[in-house]
Amino acid sequence: MIRFENVTMKYGANDAPALDDVSLDIGRGEFAFLVGASGSGKSTLIQLTTRELVATRGKILVAGKDLRAMPDRRVPMLRREIGVVFQDFRLLDGKTVYQNVAFVLKVLGAKRHVIKQLVPETLELVGLEGKARRMPHELSGGEQQRVAIARAVVKKPPILLADEPTGNLDPEISEDIVKVLDRINKTNTTVVVATHDQGIVDNFAKRVIELRGGTVIRDEQNGRYAEMLAPTSARRTRPAGSPGGPGRPARRPAEDPTTVAGSPADR
Amino acid sequence: MRLQFMLGEIASGIRRNASMMASVVLVSMISLFFIGTGLLAQREVDLAKGYWYDKVQVSVFLCTSQSSDVPSCADGAASPVQTASIKRELLAQQPLVEQVYYESSTQAYSRFKTQFASSPYLSQISPQSMPAAFRVKLSDPKRYGDVASLVSGADGVEAVSDQGKVLDTFFKILNLLSIGAVVLAGLMAVCAVLLMTTTIRQVAFSRRRQVGIMRVVGASNSVIYLPFVIETMVATLLGAVLAIAGLWALIHFGINHLFNHVGNGGDLVSLIGTDDLWAITPWMFLGTVVLALFTAWLTLRRHVRV
Numbered sequence: 001m002i003r004f005e006n007v008t009m010k011y012g013a014n015d016a017p018a019l020d021d022v023s024l025d026i027g028r029g030e031f032a033f034l035v036g037a038s039g040s041g042k043s044t045l046i047q048l049t050t051r052e053l054v055a056t057r058g059k060i061l062v063a064g065k066d067l068r069a070m071p072d073r074r075v076p077m078l079r080r081e082i083g084v085v086f087q088d089f090r091l092l093d094g095k096t097v098y099q100n101v102a103f104v105l106k107v108l109g110a111k112r113h114v115i116k117q118l119v120p121e122t123l124e125l126v127g128l129e130g131k132a133r134r135m136p137h138e139l140s141g142g143e144q145q146r147v148a149i150a151r152a153v154v155k156k157p158p159i160l161l162a163d164e165p166t167g168n169l170d171p172e173i174s175e176d177i178v179k180v181l182d183r184i185n186k187t188n189t190t191v192v193v194a195t196h197d198q199g200i201v202d203n204f205a206k207r208v209i210e211l212r213g214g215t216v217i218r219d220e221q222n223g224r225y226a227e228m229l230a231p232t233s234a235r236r237t238r239p240a241g242s243p244g245g246p247g248r249p250a251r252r253p254a255e256d257p258t259t260v261a262g263s264p265a266d267r
Numbered sequence: 268m269r270l271q272f273m274l275g276e277i278a279s280g281i282r283r284n285a286s287m288m289a290s291v292v293l294v295s296m297i298s299l300f301f302i303g304t305g306l307l308a309q310r311e312v313d314l315a316k317g318y319w320y321d322k323v324q325v326s327v328f329l330c331t332s333q334s335s336d337v338p339s340c341a342d343g344a345a346s347p348v349q350t351a352s353i354k355r356e357l358l359a360q361q362p363l364v365e366q367v368y369y370e371s372s373t374q375a376y377s378r379f380k381t382q383f384a385s386s387p388y389l390s391q392i393s394p395q396s397m398p399a400a401f402r403v404k405l406s407d408p409k410r411y412g413d414v415a416s417l418v419s420g421a422d423g424v425e426a427v428s429d430q431g432k433v434l435d436t437f438f439k440i441l442n443l444l445s446i447g448a449v450v451l452a453g454l455m456a457v458c459a460v461l462l463m464t465t466t467i468r469q470v471a472f473s474r475r476r477q478v479g480i481m482r483v484v485g486a487s488n489s490v491i492y493l494p495f496v497i498e499t500m501v502a503t504l505l506g507a508v509l510a511i512a513g514l515w516a517l518i519h520f521g522i523n524h525l526f527n528h529v530g531n532g533g534d535l536v537s538l539i540g541t542d543d544l545w546a547i548t549p550w551m552f553l554g555t556v557v558l559a560l561f562t563a564w565l566t567l568r569r570h571v572r573v
């Protein structure tokens with residue numbers, strides 16, 4: 001469903017690559033966590049997938065479409081096949097939960113009866129039945145993120161991308177959010193979640209792709225947040241004082257989770 | 268469904284940015300008012316040219332018994348022989364000379380009497396003191412000089428007057444006025460475009476989250492752009508309607524009124540009327556739409572990434 005072949009991404013001609021010769025293949029209906037230190041290239045990878053960014057080198061195939069050969073005017077068609085969830089929810093303040101979700105379908109020109117059927121159905125899928133008439137500010141963070149997920153999937157995209165969806169949420173709420181993502185994955189939707197959240201990665205035992213300094217250093221099924229060297233401590237094996245990768249200082253020194261697994265309360 | 272949704276979006280956009288929209292309306296109104304004034308003035312010049320040039324004559328006044336101080340009138344009133352030779356000379360200039368009318372002093376006197384019935388000088392003027400004249404109509408009024416130089420100073424000719432000279436000054440002034448209006452209109456149009464650009468940027472900024480969501484879910488460019496374009500268009504068209512209302516008022520209450528008072532119902536008439544306004548109205552609307560579309564599209568391309 002998502003296929004990267006030797007993809008390199010440089011933001012500026014003289015910058016170190018944010019992604020360096022990355023190849024990976026995420027099949028239809030898979031669920032993958034994308035992990036790695038801050039600045040390792042997770043968001044870059046997600047933005048390349050939605051063609052928010054265009055790769056400097058290499059080939060990207062998404063839902064069977066070659067992004068390199070894609071003219072700009074075809075990009076909206078690509079994005080209709082992808083749902084995206086952000087860390088900061090990005091709900092429209094002046095609209096109710098229902099209207100936020102219906103907005104997508106209206107923008108895409110769906111028929112009234114389709115909207116009437118899909119919106120409640122999707123709200124139920126994310127566990128928001130009965131909250132349709134609330135305004136975003138009347139919801140908890142977890143509920144707001146559910147609305148954002150509903151909005152991303154209401155058009156029934158085959159791919160769902162989430163960039164740190166639990167970054168602003170408490171651990172238990174994060175669990176619930178990933179459960180919702182898992183439920184969506186069960187409807188044959190490919191789900192990719194970029195995250196720093198060790199708790200959810202370890203609890204759900206999905207495929208884990210780890211980036212460091214723009215390269216894939218680990219890609220395993222039923223993976224954990226950190227390499228399986230010391231499963232109980234879950235400490236990242238990393239040379240002392242070394243940043244995430246060559247030429248790239250880590251933006252968040254507190255990246256190393258000294259907290260107990262499952263409580264990344266710093267975000 | 269989508270149409271209704273778009274209309275709703277547009278309406279709420281206009282409501283939320285009411286003051287910005289109002290300034291776009293006003294600036295486009297003022298600039299279109301000046302453009303309209305310029306166009307109407309230009310039309311007035313053209314019409315006036317046609318109207319006046321049609322009437323332009325070179326008048327060749329013949330000597331009277333009282334004009335002996337002029338050298339060519341040393342012999343007193345123009346003799347029939349002199350009169351005939353002047354007429355022959357004028358007719359020799361065909362086709363430049365289209366027609367030559369002879370106006371006797373009695374005819375001149377009676378015309379004068381009707382034209383200036385209330386003038387206190389009327390009593391001092393006798394039919395004998397009014398010169399007889401050849402009124403010469405030219406095929407090309409601009410070449411009156413050729414004819415004038417031909418007969419001025421000839422025996423029996425007291426004076427040659429070219430009405431064209433007076434008219435030329437008049438047209439020059441009108442032309443300058445209309446050019447001034449057009450230049451002003453141009454400046455105002457630049458203001459209008461800049462203001463539209465700023466407004467669209469502002470509105471786009473205030474709606475960046477919504478635009479961002481639209482992009483992310485795969486809305487096509489036109490769906491993203493259309494509300495902005497239509498809002499701008501609505502505002503500028505409203506400005507155009509107001510400008511045309513203003514021009515109508517100007518013609519109806521201003522010009523017509525003025526001319527009716529100053530002109531004594533005779534030669535001085537307002538040539539442009541509301542008909543002329545209706546004639547330029549479609550062009551003004553078309554220009555507005557094109558300009559608004561162009562500005563909106565360009566601004567969006569630059570400032571709203573899709």
Ligand SMILES: Nc1ncnc2c1ncn2[C@@H]1O[C@H](COP(=O)(O)OP(=O)(O)OP(=O)(O)O)[C@@H](O)[C@H]1O
Nearest residue numbers: 011018036037038039040041042043044045248251
């Ligand atoms: N717009 C940009 N212009 C220039 N460099 C950028 C830009 N966005 C990201 N980068 C750089 O690219 C590298 C990868 O950034 P990216 O945002 O993909 O990391 P990330 O893994 O998502 O980090 P985080 O976990 O903090 O979100 C970083 O070195 C970053 O500084």
Ligand SMILES: [Mg+2]
Nearest residue numbers: 042043044163
């Ligand atoms: Mg990121």
